[in-house]
Amino acid sequence: MGQGAFRESSRDEARVLDATRACIDDLGLTRVTIDDIVTRSGLSRATIYRLFPGGREVLFEAMRVRELEVFFEKLRGEAEGASDLGDLLARCIVLASRELAQDDQLAMLLAAERGEVLGQLTVDGVPRVVLMATQVLTPLAEQYISHEAAQQIVEVLSRLVISYFLAPSMQVDFTDYASVRQFLDAFNFLTHPSVHIND
Amino acid sequence: MGQGAFRESSRDEARVLDATRACIDDLGLTRVTIDDIVTRSGLSRATIYRLFPGGREVLFEAMRVRELEVFFEKLRGEAEGASDLGDLLARCIVLASRELAQDDQLAMLLAAERGEVLGQLTVDGVPRVVLMATQVLTPLAEQYISHEAAQQIVEVLSRLVISYFLAPSMQVDFTDYASVRQFLDAFNFLTHPSVHIND
DNA sequence: CGTGAGACAAAAACGTGCCTAACGTCTCAG
DNA sequence: CTGAGACGTTAGGCACGTTTTTGTCTCACG
DSSP, X not given: OOSSSSSOOOHHHHHHHHHHHHHHHHHOTTTOOHHHHHHHHOOOHHHHHHHSTTTHHHHHHHHHHHHHHHHHHHHHHHHHTOSSHHHHHXXXXXXXXXXXXXXXXXHHHHHOOOOTTGGGTSOOHHHHHXXXXXXXXXXXXTTTSOHHHHHHHHHHHHHHHHHHHHSOOSSOOTTXXXXXXXXXXXXXXXXXXXXXXXX | OOSSSSOOOOHHHHXXXXXXXXXXXXXXTTTXXXXXXXXXXXXXXXXXXXXXXXXXXXXXXXXXXXXHHHHHHHHHHHHHTOSSHHHHHHHHHHHHXXXXXXXXXXXXXXXXXXXTTGGGTSOOHHHHHHHHHHHHHHXXXXXXXXHHHHHHHHHHHHHHHHXXXXXXXXXXXXXXXXXXXXXXXXXXXXXXXXXXXXX
C-alpha cells in the first residue's frame, strides 16, 4: 500500500542507500567506510546495522540491487513509449548504452567479482545484468513477437550492449539511435525472428 | 621462401616461445621468471634478451601474438572446409568456443589488462581478439555475402562468442554445432544480411 | 660474429612486525 | 525504536630489511 514500486522499503533504508551511493561516487567503492555512510545519512551506526544485518557486504549488495532496479525501471519506461519492435529495441539499447557510459556504478556491476558470502545466493556480474534484462524486457517485446523469440533477442542484444560498451567499435555507435536502427535492420533482427529453421 | 605461415621467425625464437608457454601452463602467468624460461628453453639469458629486446613485457606479448596466430590459423582451416555460410559461421563459433573453454592462455587474452609500455602500440583484450577475428574471417565470409555484411556479422558473432564464453546461457550452447545452427537460423543471420534498410 | 656463462646494479616482490582504522556487537539512555 | 558510544576483534596500511628478479654489460669461446 506504500508508494514504492515493488518493495516495501522504509524511508531510512532509502536514506542509507542514497548515502552509500553518494559516498561511493566521492571516494570510490573500496575507500568508503561505514562511518562515512553514518555521517552522510544522518542515521546512527546501530540503525544501519539493524536495517542491513550482515553489515558492509549486505549493504553494498542492497545498493547494487536498487541501482539495477532503477536502471531497469528507466528502461521499462523508455520501452513503453515505443511504437514498434525496432523502436523498442533501439530505444532500450541507446538508453542502456548511455547510462552505462555515464554511470560508473552501473558499469561496475559488470565487472563485479563473485562475493564470498553472497556468492551462492545472488548471481553477479554480466550474467546478472543479462538475466535481469531478459526478465524485464522480454514481456515488453512479447507484444510484437513470440515469447521464445523475445527472450532470445533480448538476451543477445543485452550481451551486445555490454560488449560494445566495454569495447566500442568503429562499425556501430550504440549510443546513437540512427546507428542502432541501421544496425538492427542490417541484421534482420526485426523482420521475423522465429525459431523455425526451414523456409 | 620459408615454410612458416607469415613471419620469418628463427628456430630459437620458437624455442623461447614454447618454453614460455610451457612455463605459464605450469606456474601461472605471474609466477614465471625469465630464469625459468632460460632453464626450459636451454638457451642462455643473453640470447633471450637479444631475441626479445624489451624483456619480459615484449616476450610475453610475442607469445600472446603467436598464440592468437595459431588459434586463428586453426579457425581459418576449419572455415575452409565449410559448405555454406551457415556452416562456415557455425564451425568457427563452435571451434572458437571449444578452444576458449579448454585453453586457459587463450581465455586470458580476453581479460588482459592494458600493458603500460605497449599500451599504445598493441590493442589488447577483447578489442584485439575481435579485431583479429574480423580481419581473418571476413575475407572467408565474403565468398557468400558482401564485404560490409561479412564484417558486421563476424564482429557481432565474435563478440557473442566471447560473451557466451564468459557468461554461458541456458538458451544456447556455443560449443554444440546443432545448437549454434539453430541459433543462427533463428536470428536470420544467414538469409540476407544486407546493409539496405528499405525492402 | 654470434652464443653461453656469469657478474652486476637497479628494481620489484616478499615477509614481518607494528599500528591505526574499520568492523560488527553490545549496552544503555532518551 | 533510535542515537550515542564503548568495546573486542579483525583487517588494511606502512616502514623495514631481505630476497628475487630483472635487464645490461663484459668476456671467453668457437
